[in-house]
Amino acid sequence: MFHPHEGQALYAPAVPAPGSMAPPATMFGNVPGYEGTLAGGGGGYLPPPMPLHPTRDPEPAPVPQDWNIPSLTEDVARERFIMYASGYCCYSNAPAKDGVITNMQAFNTYRYRLETFTESRSTDWTTKPYAGEPADFYTQTAPRPWEIPVTAPSLFQNHEENIKVPYTSSKQPCHTCSASGKMPCLECNGSGTKVCWVCNGSGSRGAESPCTHCNQRGRENCSKCNGKGNKECETCKGKKQLLTYINLKVEWKDNVEDYVVEQNSGLEVDNLSDVTGKTLFKNAQYMLYPVHGFPDPTVSQASDRLVREHQAKYSQNSRILQQQQTIELIPITKVTYKWKGGTHVYYIYGNEHQVKVPNYPATCCCSIM
Template sequence: MFHGSFQPQRQGQTQFPCTHGQQSYPPNEGQQPSRVPDDNPDENPDPQPPSPSVPPLEEMDQFSGYENVDGTPLQPPPSYNEALRLPPPQSQAITTTVPVISEEQARSALLDHVSHNCCFGSKAAKKMKFTNIFRLSAFHYSLESYTEKRSAKWDYEPYHDQVIGGSFNGSVPSPWDIEARPPALFQSNTETMEVPHTASIKPCHDCIGLSRKRCYKCGGRGMTRCKWCNGNGYDCTFCHGYGKKRCSVCKGHGHTACNTCNARGKLKCFIRLTIEWNVHHDDYVDHVEHVVERTSLPDELIRTVSGETVFKQELPRVWPINHFPHENINEASKNLVQRHLNDFQATQKSLLNNFFQRQKIRVIPVASIYSNWNNNSFSYFVYGFEHKVHAPDYPQQCSCGCTLL
């Protein structure tokens, strides 16, 4: 709502220079300028164009299925439960052919590791004596749920005489009846689209359909107090003795073009549907114990290397694994599958005609190596098909950043 004496200029109306009383701006030569009235403000020290506002929801049209259009996730359709009634798949036999590591490979892997660490000397790796090698395995179970979430909210854009597909052209589809496909399975992605037949033309709520708004810098007066003479005008070369200057934003008109409607006065309002495809990942790492101790290889190292995939399953809903030889993996599968079911069935759904859950088990080869050099016993790990090394107890290292031979 506009206040004061501001009147928007109508089409065809002649524009005149800003005046104060009968005095023109700038004043005529020899004319004594009067002081600026106190209601002429200083210019806004940090003027910023106002951000477009949101149309009032109570002025929007109502459509079945879109009663709460506020951007919150929409409830999934009943078809989600169809996947939950599928029978469990038959058990698969799990076999593994993970290769074992030799002493030569263990030494070569350590030498390569030392060469990439400037604080490790190579003599220990070259001269060490092997005392024992325990060839083990680590198990990496992972579960991925690929879900689809939909939300809807009112949106708008300036109306430029574009074709409007309003409700008079057909019925409005429900949020879950609108077909949309992800570009690829198990890849996160977001897509937005206009809901068909929800568009309508409405006056711009920001400018009340006038196409322009009160100037945010001068407050609609068209003039601001001269900051060089503080408004007294005497002997001021910046305002020519007038005490005020024309607003640099509105050029003295007192109003600016409305950014919300792009000075058109009208908006195209419609419901925008947002579809999010998300990958939810959880995993569990288990280590095999040997006769000395349980492996102390950090789990995050196991996740970064390759191994043999001994089990993989993709279904609308996977069932917990219950036939793996190591019970810890079976228990982890049971817990994670149930957690995903509880977390995502309330607001997200499976993809129609596509798999949306994937689980797999990888077996990672691990060698726990014990050796001796210069009367110092130490151990290290070689893991993964890449023969990565974890050797925090390597005996020939320093902390000063120098290179040891």
């Protein structure tokens, strides 16, 4: 039998993180609970309060009864090989159809996967063009970052939300255009005209040929600003005023890490990332206990290491909502076959029966006419 063993969550100061562009924070004042929130630089990820759930004993883990996967038949191995070869225009399917299978060797391997589903919160002062929203700054005490209610997505689903913190909004003149709503056009330096590209400013196209493009002026209206010399301020969108407020960014993330037991089949471990296996063990709790007593000791060692690393790492600047660990038995079959006097191999792996051929013996160069 194998059983879990729990690690403890650790907490540490927040790590600064970048924020959105905004005017200096001095124009906003300090909001209780948001003193470290900066304009443009962000307030960093905020350490969560104490865990939502009390520490509790682990739930009994089911003991797998069947550790084996049915052997792959020769017919299936050949069928998958033929399908693989047919998928490449430059591959002849002769080796797949005519090759003689001489050996099929199973290299079933274990994959341990740990998922830690977290919620993190960060704040920064931000702005948007003012559109008549109420300016509620200091009308009431702003709720603290972790007091603001949010609806979490389904477990282990990545998601992000941006929330305007109540009672932090104020109306301010646009700092970019000095509340004019306009900015000088950079293309013409605010003049509204540019040197005519046809006559290069001379007003003529030859000794006696006037330039009709600019009517002999030597200059033409700037196309970027339609000859006005200025453009709408991109910060306030011509509104002249900005709504400034504290933005709360809430991120939910499924942090996934795998450990695959080394096997000597010759198939690289990276190939297994896109396939599934037979689930031998799976359990989810608020905080997991590492798996102990698994038949392959490297799986237990990996579980102990990863669970402790995740709980220490992700509890610093986020709230752990749920953890889940899974052990899969992934089938790998190394197929040896002979074709035209040579010996070759290919692999079939995963529940999906994916095929990997290190060196296909019958390829050609294709050209498209």
